[in-house]
Amino acid sequence: MCLAIPGQLVAKSEAEGILTGRVKFGGISREVCMDFLPEAEVGDYVLVHVGFAISRIDEEEARKTYEYLEKTGLVDEELAAMRASDAAAIPTLQETVVELKA
Amino acid sequence: MKYIDEYRDEKVAHGLLGNLQRIATRGWVLMEVCGGQTHTLMRYGIDELLPNSMQMVHGPGCPVCVTPLEIIDKAVALAERPEVILVSYGDMLRVPGSTTDLLHVKARGGDVRMVYSPLESLKIARENPTREVVFFGIGFETTAPANAAAVWQAQRMGLKNFALLASHVLVPPAVRMLLSSPVNRVQGLIAPGHVCAIVGTRDYEALATEFHIPIVVGGFEPVDLLEAILMLTAQLEEGRAEMEIQYTRSVSAPGNVRAQRIVAEVFEVCDQKWRGLGPIAKSGLRMQEAFRAFDAEAKYDLHDIAVDEPTECISAEILQGLKRPTDCPAFAGRCTPESPLGAPMVSAEGACAAYYHYRRHEAVSLVSIGGN
Amino acid sequence: MATLSSLACPMPIAVNTHIVLGHGSGGKLSADLVRDVFLPAFGNPALNRLDDQASLQMASGRIAFSTDSFIVKPLFFPGGNIGELAIYGTVNDLAVGGAEPKYLSASFILEEGLPLKTLHQIVKSMSDAAARAGVSIVTGDTKVVEKGCGDKIFINTSGIGVIPAGLTLSASLVEPGDHILLSGPLGEHGITILSQREGLELGGELKSDTAPLHKLAQAIIKASPQARCMRDLTRGGLSSALNEIAASARVGIEINERSIPVRETVRGACELFGLDPLYVANEGKLIAIVPASESSATLAAMRLVDTGSESTDIGVITEAHAGLVTMRTALGTMRVVDMLAGDQLPRIC
Ligand code: SF4
Numbered sequence: 001m002c003l004a005i006p007g008q009l010v011a012k013s014e015a016e017g018i019l020t021g022r023v024k025f026g027g028i029s030r031e032v033c034m035d036f037l038p039e040a041e042v043g044d045y046v047l048v049h050v051g052f053a054i055s056r057i058d059e060e061e062a063r064k065t066y067e068y069l070e071k072t073g074l075v076d077e078e079l080a081a082m083r084a085s086d087a088a089a090i091p092t093l094q095e096t097v098v099e100l101k102a
Numbered sequence: 103m104k105y106i107d108e109y110r111d112e113k114v115a116h117g118l119l120g121n122l123q124r125i126a127t128r129g130w131v132l133m134e135v136c137g138g139q140t141h142t143l144m145r146y147g148i149d150e151l152l153p154n155s156m157q158m159v160h161g162p163g164c165p166v167c168v169t170p171l172e173i174i175d176k177a178v179a180l181a182e183r184p185e186v187i188l189v190s191y192g193d194m195l196r197v198p199g200s201t202t203d204l205l206h207v208k209a210r211g212g213d214v215r216m217v218y219s220p221l222e223s224l225k226i227a228r229e230n231p232t233r234e235v236v237f238f239g240i241g242f243e244t245t246a247p248a249n250a251a252a253v254w255q256a257q258r259m260g261l262k263n264f265a266l267l268a269s270h271v272l273v274p275p276a277v278r279m280l281l282s283s284p285v286n287r288v289q290g291l292i293a294p295g296h297v298c299a300i301v302g303t304r305d306y307e308a309l310a311t312e313f314h315i316p317i318v319v320g321g322f323e324p325v326d327l328l329e330a331i332l333m334l335t336a337q338l339e340e341g342r343a344e345m346e347i348q349y350t351r352s353v354s355a356p357g358n359v360r361a362q363r364i365v366a367e368v369f370e371v372c373d374q375k376w377r378g379l380g381p382i383a384k385s386g387l388r389m390q391e392a393f394r395a396f397d398a399e400a401k402y403d404l405h406d407i408a409v410d411e412p413t414e415c416i417s418a419e420i421l422q423g424l425k426r427p428t429d430c431p432a433f434a435g436r437c438t439p440e441s442p443l444g445a446p447m448v449s450a451e452g453a454c455a456a457y458y459h460y461r462r463h464e465a466v467s468l469v470s471i472g473g474n
Numbered sequence: 475m476a477t478l479s480s481l482a483c484p485m486p487i488a489v490n491t492h493i494v495l496g497h498g499s500g501g502k503l504s505a506d507l508v509r510d511v512f513l514p515a516f517g518n519p520a521l522n523r524l525d526d527q528a529s530l531q532m533a534s535g536r537i538a539f540s541t542d543s544f545i546v547k548p549l550f551f552p553g554g555n556i557g558e559l560a561i562y563g564t565v566n567d568l569a570v571g572g573a574e575p576k577y578l579s580a581s582f583i584l585e586e587g588l589p590l591k592t593l594h595q596i597v598k599s600m601s602d603a604a605a606r607a608g609v610s611i612v613t614g615d616t617k618v619v620e621k622g623c624g625d626k627i628f629i630n631t632s633g634i635g636v637i638p639a640g641l642t643l644s645a646s647l648v649e650p651g652d653h654i655l656l657s658g659p660l661g662e663h664g665i666t667i668l669s670q671r672e673g674l675e676l677g678g679e680l681k682s683d684t685a686p687l688h689k690l691a692q693a694i695i696k697a698s699p700q701a702r703c704m705r706d707l708t709r710g711g712l713s714s715a716l717n718e719i720a721a722s723a724r725v726g727i728e729i730n731e732r733s734i735p736v737r738e739t740v741r742g743a744c745e746l747f748g749l750d751p752l753y754v755a756n757e758g759k760l761i762a763i764v765p766a767s768e769s770s771a772t773l774a775a776m777r778l779v780d781t782g783s784e785s786t787d788i789g790v791i792t793e794a795h796a797g798l799v800t801m802r803t804a805l806g807t808m809r810v811v812d813m814l815a816g817d818q819l820p821r822i823c
Contacts, residue, residue, distance in 0.1 A: 002165075002244035002296040002823050003138060003748045004322075006105040006352075018221070018255070022675075026103045026742025029675045033221060036247060036361040045105060047299060047352050048746075050191070050241075050248045050822050051219025054361060055299040055352045057105060062351035066108060069325060073117030103741060115805050137823060147807025165823055192747075192819030205816075218672060218747065218820055245822065324805055440815045451823060460809040462798065 004049035006057055009034075009042055023048055105351065109323030110146075118328040119151055126335050129155025131287045131423060133280075135273060136294035137164030137451030138322050144456040146324045152331070159288055159423025160446075160453035162276050165241045166193045167445040167452040168376040169269045171409040174199035177238045177267055180402060181212040187230060189223040190238035192216045197448050198441070200409045204238075220252035227256070227264040236398050240269045244296045246387055247361035250368035253389070253396045267398035268389065271374055273297055274305045275385035280422055281313045287423050290334035292320040292327070295349035302357030307345040314343045321349035368393050378417040378445035415444030420453055427457040434458055493588040498618030507616060511593060515601040516580070520612040528612035530577055535639050538573035540564055541632035548670050549592070549626060553662075553681025557596035559757060560629040561603035562686045563708070569691035570704035570760055572643045573635030575607060580614040580631050585624035596627065607686035609633065641695065647702040648723040650793040653769035655762045657690060657776060658683070658784040659735040660712055661754035665743045672747075672820070680739035685758030690782045697775035698768040707756040710814065714753070715761055716799045717813040727799040729789030729811070747820035752801075752811060754818070763791065 007023040012034060014020065019034040023046060030051075037053040040046050045057040108114075134140055140160045143149050149158045162168055178199050181188035188204065195204045195216060208214035213233075217223055220239055227235035239249035249268060256264040273294060280286060293306045298319045310317045316337035320330030330348040337344060347353050365387070374386020389397040398404070414432050419425040427433050427446065437443040439455050446452035450459060496503040513522065520528040544560040561578065568575040580600065584593065604611055662683040669680075687706060695701055705715040712734070720727045736744075736751045744751050758781055764772050769787060776782035789801075799811040 002136070002242060002294070003821060004244065004296045004299070004352075005745050006103075007742075007746075008104070017258070024742075025746050027680060027737065027739025028669065028742040028746070030746065031673070033219070033248075033251070035251060036358055036364075038360075047296070049244055049296060051221060052248045052251070052361075054244065054247070054296070054358055055354075057351050058354075059351075062105065065350060069114050069118070069329065072121060073111070073113040073115075103738070103745065106745060110804050112805055145809060146803050146805045147809055148805070150807055151805070191822045193821040193823055195819060196816065216819060218822070241823070449823070450821070459812045462810045462812075 002049055004047045004054060006045050006047050009040055009044050009046055009053070012042060021046075021053065023053070106323060109321070109325040111325060114325050115328055118325065118332050122328070122332050122335060123153050125332075125339055126153045126156060127339060129157060130289050130335060130338050131157045131159060132290045132292065132331060132334055133159040133161045133288040133423060134292040134320070134327070135161035135163040135277060136292075136297070136322075137167065137449070138296070139163070139292060139294070139320065139327060140453055140456050141451050142322055142324060142327055144460040147460070148324055148327060156335075157423070160420070160456070161280070162376065162379060162421050163242065163273065163294055164446075164449050164451040165245065165269075165271060166197055166449035168271055168378060169194075169197065169240050170375045170377050171200050171411070172375075172406055173267070173269045174203075175201070175409065176399070176404045177204060177236075178202055178207055179404065180236050180267065180398065181207040181214050183234075185234050187213045187215060187226060187233050187235045188238060189215045189217055189226055189235060191218070191240070193449055194238055194240060220248050221255070224252055224255055224259070224261065224264065227261050228259070231263060233263060235264050236267050237264070238267045242271055242273055242294070242297055243301045243365075244294075244299070246270050246365050246369065247300060247358075250364045253368050253393055254364055256396055257393065265396050265398040265401045266389070268387070270369065270387035271376060272371070272385050272387070274309060275382050276376060276379065277309060278312075279379070279382055281309070281315065283422055285422065285424060289315065290338055291315060291317045292330045292334065293317050295319055295321045295326070295353055298347075298349070298353045298357065300358050300361050303345055303347060303353065303355050310343055310345040316343050317345045319345070319347045319349055319353050321352070377411070378415070378421060412443045417444040417446050417454070420446055427454040428461075430454070434462065491590055493584045493586055493590065493593065493618055495586055495618050495620065497584065498616055504616065511590070511597055512614060515597045516604070516611040516614070518610045518612065520577070520610065521614075528577065530612065532576075533636050536637040538568050538571045538635045538637050539632070540567040540571075541630065542567060543628060543630040545625065545628050546667065547625065549596070551666055551670050551682055553666060554684035554757070555596060555599055556627060556629060557598075557600035558603045558684050560631045561600050561607060561609070562684055562757065564631040564633040565607040565609060566687045566706040566758075566760070568633050568635035569686070569688040570643075570706045571635070571637065572641045572691065572695055572704070573637045574692070575609045575633055575635040575688055577612045578604065578609050578631050578633040580611050580629065582614070582616045583624055583628040584616060584618045585626050586618055586621040588626050593627070603686070607688055638695070643701060643703045645703045645719045645722045648719060648725055648763050648791050649702070649765070650725060650791050651766050652702055652763050652791040653766055653787055654716070654727070654729065654789045654791070655694075655764065655769065655773055655776060656712070656734065656786055656788045657687070657760050657762075657782045659737045659740065660707070660756060660759065661736060661740040661744065661751040663757040664711070664754035665740045667755075668747070668820075669743060674743060680737065683756055683758035685781045687758060687760050687781055690760065690776060690779045693775045693779050693782070694762045694764070694772055697772040698762070698764040700765050700768060701772070702763040702765070704760050704762045707759045707761065709755050711751070711753045711755060712761070713799065713811050714813055716811065719763070720797050720799050724796050726792035726795040726797070727789060728792050728802065729799070730802045731804050733786050733788045735784055735786055748822070749818050749820065753814050761788075766790075
């Protein structure tokens with residue numbers, strides 16, 4: 001439902017009691033309303049929906065998750081290689097679940 | 103683009119799929135509530151990649167699709183008045199009411215304008231003091247704060263020529279209705295990440311407990327969805343039924359408190375009719391007494407016109423995952439995005455429209471192509 | 475002491491800074507407009523005669539003939555204006571038919587009140603564009619409509635070009651196995667226009683791709699003797715062009731998402747407004763369908779022309795799923811690329 005796109009806050013200002021910010025999406029930028037997210041700082045990535053910033057993207061959280069995801073991709077490649085050489089090397093369900101939760 | 107491109111990475115996606123293949127022992131039936139997620143699944147063909155018997159059911163999460171016909175008819179009636187400038191999101195302009203859509207009203211001389219943000223409608227009202235500006239605002243919990251902010255600003259600015267024609271729907275009551283159905287097949291739920299960015303996750307924790315069903319708050323890119331599907335599958339395989347967040351980069355448990363506050367100030371919960379699903383108790387928002395002056399329905403004394411949905415449409419079964427769009431005899435024949443018979447064909451995010459746009463190669467044997 | 479000339483009515487053209495209804499009357503004001511605005515910009519022997527028709531010397535053989543009308547808001551945008559669009563639009567329609575564009579007509583529908591300065595600017599860029607495209611504007615017309623009955627300026631151009639002997643290009647020649655070559659990144663014109671309306675600030679590099687394609691088209695024909703057909707990608711974008719070919723040639727088309735270039739700026743705007751670049755308008759891009767055996771040489775030739783420097787090979791014609799265009803997504807899955815019923819509108823969900 002609700003198309004919301006991450007962009008980087010590059011400037012903040014206030015006009016007529018409305019807090020606004022300029023947010024960069026790829027090669028373009030646009031004014032958005034920052035009233036729901038006054039704490040966001042220039043340089044932060046924010047999620048924008050219908051011209052309003054609705055949440056700040058937690059870069060640390062994103063980095064952590066993504067590192068894990070990338071590892072998953074890598075693990076899968078290695079597994080594929082292993083599987084090719086030794087079918088018995090496929091981990092059991094329990095092992096994989098443990099690995100996922102780690 | 104940061105936070106988009108890396109979540110469309112093929113290698114990561116296939117890594118997740120590999121894990122999914124290893125842990126999925128059964129053909130679990132999962133539902134993505136949100137139309138944006140349906141759109142991503144279809145556009146990238148993700149459901150085709152899932153281990154054999156796993157199935158995605160496409161939920162009711164497209165606010166355009168579920169906006170009742172009567173409200174579209176009211177918007178059309180307002181747009182036909184010479185003193186009115188009817189302003190709405192691009193999505194709503196092509197949605198057919200019972201007789202016509204807003205673009206056709208515009209073609210016949212109605213002043214219909216498209217905006218990207220509700221605040222632009224305030225600007226239009228200020229620039230046209232002798233006209234009446236009606237903002238036709240629709241949406242789920244994600245859009246409600248922006249629409250509320252427009253009304254709140256209008257009051258602060260003392261705008262007399264601005265009103266909101268609103269159709270706001272709330273996700274949890276609809277999900278509750280689908281899950282309580284005696285024929286429900288859904289075993290795990292991907293909750294809408296952008297809704298939760300606003301309202302937080304409390305309601306979804308409650309749903310997980312109430313229905314003993316795993317719920318994962320998911321994002322909108324292919325990798326997000328695959329990770330959410332993997333997390334749900336892991337829960338199902340282990341017999342857990344918890345609320346977890348996949349979309350941690352944007353969603354926190356409390357949500358956006360400021361946005362919640364403005365919604366609570368301007369709106370109150372009410373019963374609401376959903377196109378395709380019918381009336382659902384406490385599933386909508388209407389304007390509080392203090393803001394009635396900005397309520398288009400009160401201001402223009404718009405009466406409910408009862409309109410029947412075409413009986414041919416099997417959308418209720420589709421939204422419950424009992425049937426697929428391609429099972430509908432009207433699909434791609436009598437029912438197309440240009441002349442939809444039912445809610446899920448209305449916007450690109452609806453399940454039937456998503457199948458129509460992205461999946462017709464599967465249905466080629468069912469319909470003659472190029473002939474519509 | 476008053477001289478005779480200072481007693482006479484002032485010269486209207488000197489006083490009128492804006493278009494008035496009289497400019498379309500066929501009388502003195504019309505003649506002034508031709509003399510002061512159009513002839514200085516477009517002048518050439520065929521036009522200068524100011525006959526009711528242009529009399530042209532043509533090589534014998536087949537000619538291509540095309541017409542198009544142009545309306546655009548705003549009239550001026552980064553990378554061009556309505557005048558350039560009007561020239562290149564018709565030039566490109568001729569060029570993708572394999573013709574060498576030669577002569578154009580230009581008809582103007584002006585709204586009363588249009589500043590003459592604006593008209594001058596537009597006409598000047600039409601003249602520059604015609605020079606760049608190697609065509610002459612040999613006949614024309616002007617009408618003026620009352621204020622409120624038009625939108626500043628509408629332009630129609632028609633053009634003729636010469637088709638080299640023995641050359642036939644047609645969608646009906648397309649065969650399974652042929653390659654589809656795209657001349658550069660998608661969506662720049664459409665997104666430039668949208669951003670002007672939506673108040674987006676563009677990164678420095680984004681402007682309309684408005685450009686003449688005659689050189690590129692000639693290079694393609696030279697490199698690919700058996701070229702099947704070409705299409706310029708205007709309204710409806712890449713998707714419309716491919717769907718039209720698939721439907722008329724009764725073939726399937728399979729393109730590859732990864733090989734379709736889209737600039738960061740266009741992507742940003744498309745993500746923000748929920749648009750698909752495959753459907754966004756271009757004004758200086760074409761696709762060429764050529765046999766597999768000639769595709770790499772053609773691609774290399776395209777890249778040597780400035781308007782084709784970013785050309786890519788985006789897919790193939792298939793026997794399967796005749797009439798449908800499919801795309802291999804970045805994840806390796808397949809999806810249909812549909813034809814849109816109307817314009818894409820920005821969406822919020
Ligand atoms: S194809 Fe049309 S009629 Fe059939 S279920 Fe979908 S919306 Fe209803």
